[in-house]
Amino acid sequence: MSYLSAQLQEVAALPADRPMTMPGAYYTSQEQFNHEAETVLRRGWHCLGRVDEIPNAGDFFTVQLLNEPLIVVRQADGQIAVLANVCRHRGMPLAEGSGNTKRFVCSYHAWAYDLDGGLMRAARMKNAGFDAKNCGLHRYNMALWNGFIYVNLDQDAAPFSHPPLDALLTNYDSEAFRVAHVAEEVWNTNWKCLVENFMEGYHLSVVHPETLHGYTPTGLARKLKGGDGFTSYAANYPRTIPSRGAGAPNLTEDERLRSTLFAVFPTQVASQAASLLVSLCIFPLNAGQIRVKWTLSSYGDDLDAETIAARIALWEEVNREDREKLERMQIALGSHHALSGPLAEDDYEGTIRDFQLWLAAQDRL
Numbered sequence: 019m020s021y022l023s024a025q026l027q028e029v030a031a032l033p034a035d036r037p038m039t040m041p042g043a044y045y046t047s048q049e050q051f052n053h054e055a056e057t058v059l060r061r062g063w064h065c066l067g068r069v070d071e072i073p074n075a076g077d078f079f080t081v082q083l084l085n086e087p088l089i090v091v092r093q094a095d096g097q098i099a100v101l102a103n104v105c106r107h108r109g110m111p112l113a114e115g116s117g118n119t120k121r122f123v124c125s126y127h128a129w130a131y132d133l134d135g136g137l138m139r140a141a142r143m144k145n146a147g148f149d150a151k152n153c154g155l156h157r158y159n160m161a162l163w164n165g166f167i168y169v170n171l172d173q174d175a176a177p178f179s180h181p182p183l184d185a186l187l188t189n190y191d192s193e194a195f196r197v198a199h200v201a202e203e204v205w206n207t208n209w210k211c212l213v214e215n216f217m218e219g220y221h222l223s224v225v226h227p228e229t230l231h232g233y234t235p236t237g238l239a240r241k242l243k244g245g246d247g248f249t250s251y252a253a254n255y256p257r258t259i260p261s262r263g264a265g266a267p268n269l270t271e272d273e274r275l276r277s278t279l280f281a282v283f284p285t286q287v288a289s290q291a292a293s294l295l296v297s298l299c300i301f302p303l304n305a306g307q308i309r310v311k312w313t314l315s316s317y318g319d320d321l322d323a324e325t326i327a328a329r330i331a332l333w334e335e336v337n338r339e340d341r342e343k344l345e346r347m348q349i350a351l352g353s354h355h356a357l358s359g360p361l362a363e364d365d366y367e368g369t370i371r372d373f374q375l376w377l378a379a380q381d382r383l
Contacts, residue, residue, distance in 0.1 A: 022050050023381050029358065030378035037371045042356025045208040045348070051305035055084055058284055058380040063161065063168045063178050063247075065286035065299045066090055068197045068313050069098065070165065071116075076133060079116035082309075083301060086171055088158065089113050089122070093133045100169045101135045102156035112155075122155075131155055164192035165315075166286075166297065183248045183280060187290060189273055191266035195295045195315035199330045202311045203337070207344035208351075209285060209302040212310070213373060215340055216287035216298065217279060219253055220366035225343055229336050233259050234277060241365045242278065244372035246379075250280040251369050253289070263293025263320040281369070283376050293320035296333055306348055312337065 022044050029038050044050060066081050067090065078091040080103055087103035089112065103111050110126040113119070121138060122131045130139040135155035140148070159170040161178035164187060168178055205212065215221065219239025223231040234253035242250040254276045255262070265274060269292055277291040288297040294316055301309040314333055316326055350356060361367040 020050070020053065022047065023053070025358070026374070026378050026381055030375050034364075034371070037361040037367070037374075038358045039361060039370070040374070041358050042351035042353060045211055046305055046352045048305045051208075051302070055302070057383070058377060059084060059302060061170070061172045061175060061380070061383070062284040063170050063175070063282065064284070064301075065282060065297065066100070066167045066169055067200070067299060067311065068165055068297075068315060069162060069167060069193075070197050070315075071200065071313075072098065074118065076118045076120055077116075078113060078119065080111075080113050081301070081311075083169065083171065087111055088169065089155075090167060090169075091133055098160065098162065098167060099134060100158040100160040100167070102158070104155070105129055106137065106153040106155065107140070129153075165195060168282075180245070180248050180282065182243050182245050183250065183282070186243050186250060186278065187280070189266060189268045189270065190278070190290050190292070190295075191268075191317070192290060192295060194266070195317050197313055197315045198326050199314040200311070201334075202309060203341070204303070205308050205310055205341050205344065206306055207308060207341070207348045208305060209300050209308050210373075210377075211344050211347065211351075212298070212300055212308060212340075213281055213283075213285070213287055214370050215344055217249060217251065217281050217369040217373070218362075218367045219251055219279075220362050221343075222253065225339050226336060229332055229339065233262070236366070239365055241368040244369065247283050247376060248281060249283075249369040249372035250278060251365070253277040253279055262291060263317065265292025265317050265320065281373070283373065293317045294329055298337075310337075 029040060032038055064083055072092040075092050075094050078089055081088045089101045089103045091099055093099055103113055105112055105124040107127055107129050110124050112122040112124055128141055132138050135157055137150045137153040159175055161168045219236055222234055223236040233255045238254035240252045242252050274292045277289045279289050281287045285300040296314050299311040303309060314330055361370055
């Protein structure tokens with residue numbers, strides 16, 4: 019066990035009322051990142067985007083997850099599949115970006131694959147050892163949940179299942195939200211830093227005084243459910259602010275007056291409000307860099323085009339503010355003086371402790 023793994027176990031074993039952070043090296047060490055890439059990240063369920071990004075047969079988008087290039091595609095039968103974006107002949111990528119296609123054709127030797135990954139044609143392949151049935155694209159474990167698409171690189175992974183989180187979000191009818199905006203950015207920060215930042219309300223009023231403080235002030239943050247593989251908190255609104263949309267019919271008054279922020283470990287963080295759903299999919303690149311894909315979705319006709327455009331602009335600024343702070347912090351975390359420090363009380367940073375407990379449990383597997 020490395021010294022960082024040992025320290026993670028020590029931090030996880032602390033009393034609940036005396037939580038501590040991990041030292042800076044936990045976020046800057048490339049050796050630690052390599053360990054995570056082979057364990058917690060490779061075994062985890064990763065959100066790739068929203069189902070309605072690929073509404074029609076043949077619609078697809080590509081993703082790089084760790085060292086695995088993926089194709090996310092809507093098959094002819096309407097089902098979604100996640101395929102290896104690697105030709106079975108010589109390893110050429112089959113697709114780039116996003117679009118619509120009837121088949122995936124390799125640009126190197128023209129091997130062609132159906133939307134389900136089966137090999138359709140391989141010109142001039144007449145050797146006795148060639149069997150088209152054994153040359154289909156690898157299909158990954160995938161799951162659909164609340165309109166999101168997830169993949170797991172481990173073929174023996176346990177099923178995607180978070181019943182307490184299901185119960186927390188059920189009234190929002192998240193599956194009915196429709197994508198209005200998709201963007202991708204590279205941030206110079208560790209993947210765990212963004213998870214922790216997004217999932218704590220302690221920084222809201224300080225980092226986002228103009229964008230978020232007015233309707234989600236730090237003082238109203240309250241921790242919600244946490245469990246195996248997830249955590250959540252409520253960014254509550256002052257009762258004096260105007261309505262931010264009606265949302266689904268079964269929402270309670272409390273649910274209409276808050277944004278419910280949740281993380282599906284290891285790499286998805288999201289903010290679910292009555293009429294707006296923002297999700298960040300985190301794709302770790304190395305110890306100090308991530309690719310972030312974020313989507314903004316709205317509920318039915320609750321928000322008009324002008325309001326949606328304003329919310330997109332707001333979230334662009336919120337992400338810019340967080341990115342600026344995290345990129346500055348990533349540099350400082352490399353200091354010998356970036357030591358373990360105390361966390362705030364449960365309502366403000368209890369979600370970070372949930373994350374630590376889960377990471378420690380994964381490190382013991």
